[in-house]
Amino acid sequence: MPELPEVEVSRMGIAPHLEGQQIKAVVVREPRLRWPIPEQVMQLEGALIHQVERRAKYLILHTDKGFLILHLGMSGALRVVASDSLVVKHDHFELQLTNGQCLRLNDPRRFGCVLFSAQHPGVEHPLLRALGPEPLTEAFTASYLHQQAQGKTQAIKTFLMDNHVVVGVGNIYANEALFKAGIHPKRAAGKVSLARYQRLVPIIKETLSAAIAQGGTTLQDFTQADGQPGYFKQHLNVYGRGGRPCMVCKTELTEIRLGQRSTVYCKQCQR
């Protein structure tokens, strides 16, 4: 499942193949994604791609004829392959380039989206306008998070996963970061001290950065049909380990549901 690190790895993988290239044809095989793929994407035929940007878990292709917004949802994957390479099940969308390559989106669960924006969507588009800061920038600090949390009774895990607070912290990283920071996932966000946010924020940054760095090792063969590598799985302390012993104190890990999401923690280590 693409979390922020995987989207960033996707961006790094596809950008060198796309930037400076021209779009020859836009192919929509299955328009029924999260939202129907709009007709306007056809306007990108003939466009020159300037840049591939990531904002939260969205990828934004800058072209001289507008902006393409991509979201991978739960199960989406992007590959750069030869335009005549075999189309497989769930290959819903592609941009064919004049150099014979194409950017192909495969998404079995269709939670992803492909959208068009005439202006840069970061400030203008309703989906991106209200997003919180990027976790790997200087804007994301302990004092910012502490201030956002003031008066909130919401569980800190739900708070961290709210895109208005900070983007890109999905269920896996919220679980892992709270474990490493020793904070109970159900603790009210507004009752977590500044000192504990000062511990948590660097942990979130380090966890995301480490995952990106490891995804980087798969960049070489990114254009091959390998699928998701699962490179981060061996580093997980709590996610998917409910009922098994805590790696620190051996206490049986507790699994609960919080905001419809599976939540695993150590009742000994996390308070």
Added chain:
DNA sequence: AAACCTCCCTGGGGGC
């Protein structure tokens, strides 16, 4: 307004 809940979708896994 804040804090919940629901829904979209398919593949995979467990139970029988």
Added chain:
DNA sequence: TGCCCCCAGGGAGGTT
């Protein structure tokens, strides 16, 4: 072996 049911997840949008 095969079938059914449930679950996973991001995040918009609805409800309380």
